[in-house]
Ligand SMILES: Nc1ncnc2c1ncn2[C@@H]1O[C@H](COP(=O)(O)OP(=O)(O)OP(=O)(O)O)[C@@H](O)[C@H]1O
């Protein structure tokens with residue numbers, strides 16, 4: 001007897017929608033077991049994770065704030081993944097964007113520079129993120145280097161570079177030797193949407209990005225190109241679409257979005273540049289992209305959901321002393337189940353009883 | 364050891380043995396949404412029988428055999444195997460019961476060896492070494508020589524099909540289904556296949572044989588079941604019928620003859636190839652050597668040859684999927700185009716139909732309208748300022764559907780859900796409807812039924828009559844004889860000098876296809892400057 005994966009003859013439309021739901025369900029079941037092992041009351045823990053954050057206005061705003069970078073990065077990643085280009089280094093592009101944008105903020109600090117500062121920061125951050133993402137893309141196209149490895153390795157380069165800057169040249173002289181820049185001036189800060197609240201302009205930008213991606217993929221010839229190159233490379237070549245050009249383009253766009261998300265995070269909720277500005281947004285966004293089925297609207301929903309797990313994780317830590325790392329475990333398990341459930345769309349499990357008993361030696 | 368020579372059933376030929384058929388379907392029905400692909404089909408297969416399954420493109424032949432092989436679940440009806448009702452959970456169960464199948468579209472991995480490909484398709488637990496040995500032995504027994512260690516990309520289409528057949532035979536099936544096995548074979552390869560099938564029949568096995576080639580059905584098959592529009596319309600003895608009467612049953616009327624009215628030729632060539640040489644792009648490829656020809660408007664040039672002699676490479680060089688360094692090697696409408704991309708060549712008025720319809724000519728999992736856009740985005744008025752005009756893409760689908768009678772379950776289905784022949788009609792239609800100045804087409808009627816083949820050939824002739832230059836690559840010499848004005852032969856990456864259709868006898872073409880030259884003078888001309 002043998003368990004095999006057998007390709008489905010017909011693609012199951014219903015499962016395509018149900019699959020992420022099943023994945024979430026299985027993740028929650030696994031978490032319940034995990035909480036029980038940790039000696040915590042699973043029901044209370046689930047409540048802290050998923051219900052409590054939805055019950056007060058502050059947490060709701062915080063969810064939107066956390067979802068903003070996730071959604072922006074994941075939209076860019078989804079373009080890459082649809083085109084079969086595997087950008088794993090969004091975290092690095094996020095950091096480089098944050099650094100590049102902060103450069104303007106640091107240099108104009110204390111001067112009477114006008115309202116041009118923030119727009120300039122956003123543009124520079126996007127450009128820097130795009131350029132940084134082009135390194136693995138060009139290595140892939142010119143030398144055939146695996147973009148998965150190069151983009152991932154560049155994350156560590158970016159982390160160390162940021163670290164060097166805030167410990168060295170950009171350190172706040174009045175900052176008691178903490179590795180951080182001075183607080184940005186008001187002209188270098190992303191405006192809040194609600195006076196005294198947390199919600200900021202970045203969330204609006206993220207929504208615009210979602211809308212733009214939906215139009216790009218659904219209506220434009222470029223979006224069609226991206227989809228064909230990923231789905232049927234040979235047919236795409238026959239259609240006159242150049243896969244290499246698309247690797248460059250999608251990496252650049254996703255790098256730009258990650259860089260933009262980076263500076264919005266720094267010039268928004270954080271307010272200055274320091275190490276640890278990202279709790280792994282660039283990696284969590286990979287989960288968001290797949291959970292959202294590489295579909296802009298799906299990504300928006302998935303981004304909100306994963307933001308909920310970040311906030312829920314903090315609340316569970318405060319209320320129940322559940323370690324914050326459990327949130328990462330949760331996200332990892334979720335990605336595992338999402339990918340596993342996706343396989344069920346194309347394949348089904350089967351028990352096979354071989355018709356012949358061929359008792360030869362081992363293969 | 365396997366009992367391959369075992370006589371499964373010792374009764375003499377032509378007489379149904381036992382009381383019950385080997386396989387029987389009762390009221391078998393398969394429904395896709397509102398569309399009945401199979402409607403209440405009753406069919407009986409007896410041991411020691413070669414049973415033909417005939418019907419137009421989209422009649423439901425592949426659907427029926429997929430249901431019998433457990434690949435799709437019937438919506439209603441029963442399948443009885445050796446007198447007992449069965450419900451198949453999947454192909455592996457069908458295989459374990461003794462039902463084997465060779466598919467219309469091959470499923471082989473190019474970069475794996477023959478043995479590795481076979482191992483991937485078997486359910487058994489035997490070691491790889493034993494399996495390889497058995498593979499060699501089975502292929503030898505049946506006269507289907509295969510070297511297990513060769514990689515698939517090195518093999519001809521006929522050899523690839525041999526892998527699929529041997530893989531099926533290694534399961535020792537009592538019943539073997541072949542879906543259009545000869546569509547891609549040369550006449551010689553087809554003859555070899557028939558010897559194997561006769562032998563399988565003599566061993567007492569049953570064979571269900573799908574084909575659009577009625578002459579070979581008359582020669583080979585004992586019984587024929589004819590489907591039309593998803594229904595069974597007749598079961599008969601094909602030996603007592605004529606090809607015409609079989610075709611009438613399939614179509615429910617007369618099949619049109621192709622009328623050749625070669626148009627006036629233009630004086631200037633619309634497509635010219637000048638001393639084109641091209642190193643292969645992949646390790647697997649054929650090198651093109653000094654290919655030259657000219658094609659005027661109103662003319663159809665046929666390229667014959669056994670598959671794998673450089674036809675694919677020539678297609679890629681003409682279409683622009685591969686570029687040449689020297690722009691002058693390919694001239695379209697008087698413009699040097701060797702360095703231009705496929706999109707730019709389309710804008711010059713060229714159109715292309717590749718041999719492989721799924722994955723090359725179309726993206727299988729995309730809708731027909733999206734596949735219309737695939738080749739129509741350059742010059743088809745389907746894109747305005749970067750945005751897709753969905754209505755325009757749908758119009759192309761509708762026009763192709765109407766003009767070429769594409770049968771499908773709904774207005775805009777995924778390409779992969781169309782039957783093989785109907786997808787081919789769509790692809791040819793999509794290109795012809797653009798009114799190209801130059802059409803380069805490979806295997807235009809590969810797997811297309813007689814009626815639809817006539818429609819496609821007529822469309823090619825009409826296109827030429829209207830002034831286009833048409834280049835047709837085909838393995839089917841009858842097809843080339845029917846439509847081409849001149850015929851050249853491709854062998855080992857070289858193209859012979861074209862013969863006029865009148866002087867291109869089967870013998871001459873056969874010689875050229877085998878690599879012999881006709882006269883030294885002509886070869887010198889073909890390879891000339
Ligand atoms: N998955 C599917 N969804 C919807 N319709 C389908 C699907 N598969 C097949 N059909 C429809 O069922 C009909 C019968 O298809 P089938 O492949 O059985 O034809 P066929 O007789 O094998 O034709 P051909 O000679 O062209 O191979 C076609 O009209 C096809 O469009």
Ligand SMILES: [Mg+2]
Nearest residue numbers: 425467782783
């Ligand atoms: Mg078929």
